[in-house]
Amino acid sequence: MFVRVTVLLFIIAAMAGCRAPLAPAGPTPTPAPPAGSCSLGLTDGVSDEDAIRAVLAAEGKLVVAQDIEPLMQLWAEEGVVADAGNTPERTDDDQRWIAKDAIRHRYVRTVFPGAPSAVQPADLEITIDGDAATVRATTHIGDEVAPAGDRWELEKRDGCWVIKSLTYNLEPAQ
């Protein structure tokens, strides 16, 4: 009798633990994490151009991994993403995600659900002017290729290159 009851109770107890674990509590105040290229563990003395390439490569990898926290570390607080809508000569019809909360929202609710399997900016044309850089890129998202369709703007702050803006769909409509 005792054995039967005990076995039954242990089965019930084991099943009681089957519910998904509680979600972790919200973030607690912590020192600001390293930003931009400084969050990537690059070696000391890396050139500006290599640091910029590393930031854009990391952006692509983190999008594929859907790893939002390190992805957002690459961005400046006031960053902007704009969809140029294939009308590069006009900006009044751009769709914009302004500042980090909106950029995060775009990644999580628009980009990640598409489950991109590979996002790599290619054919980078990097122009550096002091602490500011502009990068024209061709982006490959899976089989989709946007030739020279992206423009990234980055800024060097406290020795770290952070993304200030991404404008995509810059290639004119065919």
Added chain:
Amino acid sequence: MSKSMLRTVLVIAALIIGLSVVYAPRIFSSTPAPIEESAEGEETYTYVTDLDFWKRTPRETTVKTVARFDLDADLNNVPLTVGDWQGEERPETNQEVEILLNPEQYVRRLYQNPEGQYIWLTMIGGRSSRPFHPPDICYSADGWQYDLGSRSVSLPEGGELYGLWLDADKQFADRSDPTEHVVYYFYLFPDKQRDLSDGIVLFKLTSAQYGSMDETLEMQADFIRNLFLKAE
């Protein structure tokens, strides 16, 4: 009592204690209760708000409210008089909304202030992700062009509540000027566990643009400050 019986009783007691430790926090944390009275003697309630319901964001905050925003209550009980704003029920008549979203609760109201400005309040409640299409996705699918950003509202008893705003416009064929919507929204959860089955409420304000975008969002913030007292 036999030894066998005693052992059985001890095992049962140990299991009851263990299960209580596991489940009590969930049971007691999922029921929002009045935590105190406001300066005006109103009952107040606590909820968790965030910009998204799917993934937690750094803008998650705990707020004190003067009305209940959970699915164990009737969202129709949210006051029709909100500060200087006077509301009237405007139930959703589009059957597609009901079919598409299948919400547990859906409240839609039109409020007006003494200056003649209007705000639509939409509250959608559900216990699954189905009713909660992000408003920007819906606007985009319907051919609106928009900018999206976030903004905090300073609450009367302290703290900041964050929401996402949408500045959307669309040119309709039968109108000479584009139609513009300014939307501000956030999600409410009964507690920090944010369990879908406990229910989520989308709180969304929509208005025309009155003056600048800043002035419009400030007008909407005035509405919010009459329902949400404190954030921490």
